[in-house]
Amino acid sequence: MQAGRLSWKDVREAIHEWILSGRYGPGDKLPRDADIAVELACARSTVQRAMQDLSDSGIVERRRKGGTRVRQDPVVRATLDIPITRREIEDRGGLYDYRLIERSFGKPPRAVRIAMNLSDAPDMLRIEALHLCDGRPYIFEDRWVCTTTAPNILKVDLSRDSANEWLVRNAPYTRFEVKFFALNADQRTAELMATTPRSALLAIERTTWLDDRPITHVTAIAAPGYRLLSRS
Amino acid sequence: MQAGRLSWKDVREAIHEWILSGRYGPGDKLPRDADIAVELACARSTVQRAMQDLSDSGIVERRRKGGTRVRQDPVVRATLDIPITRREIEDRGGLYDYRLIERSFGKPPRAVRIAMNLSDAPDMLRIEALHLCDGRPYIFEDRWVCTTTAPNILKVDLSRDSANEWLVRNAPYTRFEVKFFALNADQRTAELMATTPRSALLAIERTTWLDDRPITHVTAIAAPGYRLLSRS
DNA sequence: ACTCATAATAAGTAGCTACTTATTATGTCA
DNA sequence: TGACATAATAAGTAGCTACTTATTATGAGT
Numbered sequence: 351m352q353a354g355r356l357s358w359k360d361v362r363e364a365i366h367e368w369i370l371s372g373r374y375g376p377g378d379k380l381p382r383d384a385d386i387a388v389e390l391a392c393a394r395s396t397v398q399r400a401m402q403d404l405s406d407s408g409i410v411e412r413r414r415k416g417g418t419r420v421r422q423d424p425v426v427r428a429t430l431d432i433p434i435t436r437r438e439i440e441d442r443g444g445l446y447d448y449r450l451i452e453r454s455f456g457k458p459p460r461a462v463r464i465a466m467n468l469s470d471a472p473d474m475l476r477i478e479a480l481h482l483c484d485g486r487p488y489i490f491e492d493r494w495v496c497t498t499t500a501p502n503i504l505k506v507d508l509s510r511d512s513a514n515e516w517l518v519r520n521a522p523y524t525r526f527e528v529k530f531f532a533l534n535a536d537q538r539t540a541e542l543m544a545t546t547p548r549s550a551l552l553a554i555e556r557t558t559w560l561d562d563r564p565i566t567h568v569t570a571i572a573a574p575g576y577r578l579l580s581r582s
Numbered sequence: 583m584q585a586g587r588l589s590w591k592d593v594r595e596a597i598h599e600w601i602l603s604g605r606y607g608p609g610d611k612l613p614r615d616a617d618i619a620v621e622l623a624c625a626r627s628t629v630q631r632a633m634q635d636l637s638d639s640g641i642v643e644r645r646r647k648g649g650t651r652v653r654q655d656p657v658v659r660a661t662l663d664i665p666i667t668r669r670e671i672e673d674r675g676g677l678y679d680y681r682l683i684e685r686s687f688g689k690p691p692r693a694v695r696i697a698m699n700l701s702d703a704p705d706m707l708r709i710e711a712l713h714l715c716d717g718r719p720y721i722f723e724d725r726w727v728c729t730t731t732a733p734n735i736l737k738v739d740l741s742r743d744s745a746n747e748w749l750v751r752n753a754p755y756t757r758f759e760v761k762f763f764a765l766n767a768d769q770r771t772a773e774l775m776a777t778t779p780r781s782a783l784l785a786i787e788r789t790t791w792l793d794d795r796p797i798t799h800v801t802a803i804a805a806p807g808y809r810l811l812s813r814s
Numbered sequence: 815a816c817t818c819a820t821a822a823t824a825a826g827t828a829g830c831t832a833c834t835t836a837t838t839a840t841g842t843c844a
Numbered sequence: 845t846g847a848c849a850t851a852a853t854a855a856g857t858a859g860c861t862a863c864t865t866a867t868t869a870t871g872a873g874t
Contacts, residue, residue, distance in 0.1 A: 415837040425663040432658040530810040532764035532782040550764040550782035578762040647867040
């Protein structure tokens with residue numbers, strides 16, 4: 351960085367500081383980008399970048415002509431990375447193992463059709479599989495794959511390669527939806543996860559689409575003690 | 583937009599399309615920004631913006647001199663907005679109500695000190711409160727507030743105003759950490775949440791800091807059926 | 815071969831100009 | 845007074861130049 355120049359991150363911090371210090375409180379209107387640029391002696395484009403970042407972080411709200419104001423009701427905006435399960439386990443230093451439990455065809459249940467936003471219900475590939483960390487159940491996945499959108503999955507030997515990994519690598523999506531919730535283990539899930547019935551388990555439900563055609567819907571149920579983490 | 587010109591979003595979509603179509607697969611190196619600019623007949627700065635966005639979405643990885651490559655192990659990067667609880671309930675069309683259960687002082691338990699990254703344990707403000715939606719328990723929060731970092735909270739009448747709201751508005755943070763996990767309701771929690779013991783509940787644990795001083799640590803336990811949602 | 819300085823490279827950043835677009839304010843006419 | 849066209853405004857975008865920085869490749873000297 352050239353000496354004396356402010357980077358857009360410096361500008362972001364300066365403006366954030368104004369907000370933290372109360373110079374501009376929730377709901378207050380900030381000066382126009384151009385005026386801030388003059389005050390801080392930098393280019394408007396630098397202020398623009400800084401403001402865009404503050405806007406992305408949910409700290410300010412920007413509207414054309416309306417200007418920039420500090421958000422009334424700040425939100426905590428958390429970014430979560432959900433990696434491939436094998437990767438996640440290996441990154442924790444665990445030994446990954448995978449077991450296919452079921453592979454079949456059929457009509458998905460109503461809940462899955464609703465999640466996929468489908469009215470009619472074509473037959474889909476259904477996969478149940480278990481991901482293990484150091485030999486212990488880690489994540490159980492119950493998946494439906496739309497074979498019209500991702501026909502190549504039919505050629506994959508799912509007893510060797512997990513659908514999780516294959517899809518992420520071979521069926522890129524343009525849109526997705528994720529839900530997190532807690533559920534009590536039923537008899538079967540408890541057995542699969544080597545825990546007791548009614549144990550609280552974290553479920554991560556994901557649906558992906560390629561444009562408007564659904565690719566897959568998966569309910570990933572994590573072992574007891576599983577924690578999803580997001581920083582900064 | 584001036585006719586014939588490509589916006590950076592167009593460029594992003596064009597590059598994304600190259601990846602979706604397999605022209606560039608996982609691990610492959612993409613051309614330099616400058617060459618893409620020539621190919622698409624736009625400015626390098628436009629490619630830069632598009633690439634930055636693809637990088638933020640976890641689709642490509644960029645390194646100075648190393649160039650840009652398609653990520654080997656794509657991650658699902660989900661962005662969650664966690665609003666003020668009152669706001670969340672009102673946005674769903676529910677009637678918000680709030681009840682303070684306990685306000686006291688004391689040393690936080692070890693788990694809280696660890697989460698806050700503190701070795702010694704000063705006395706902190708402890709708050710237990712219930713947020714209700716249409717008269718039914720919605721979220722129970724168990725909170726510790728570091729009164730050296732946020733002393734003004736001592737002046738607040740917490741039986742009227744929730745610490746959740748006051749802190750979000752008056753104690754801006756520079757850093758935070760969020761954890762999601764499932765837990766079985768214990769006897770007391772079950773009573774508070776009007777559910778049965780051992781019910782699976784989603785817990786959202788949040789810690790915020792102002793620079794390196796912890797502000798607050800809260801465990802928010804949501805009622806059965808609660809779902810956290812993230813789109814796109 | 816091996817180390818280390820140097821060059822080359824590709825992304826990142828800052829500044830400028832010019833134009834576009836969404837939105838709000840205004841002022842005219844019925 | 846109200847509806848509606850018009851002007852003004854502030855952010856958003858595109859293009860250009862120039863420079864910086866991190867990283868990799870190279871090549872000289874031991």
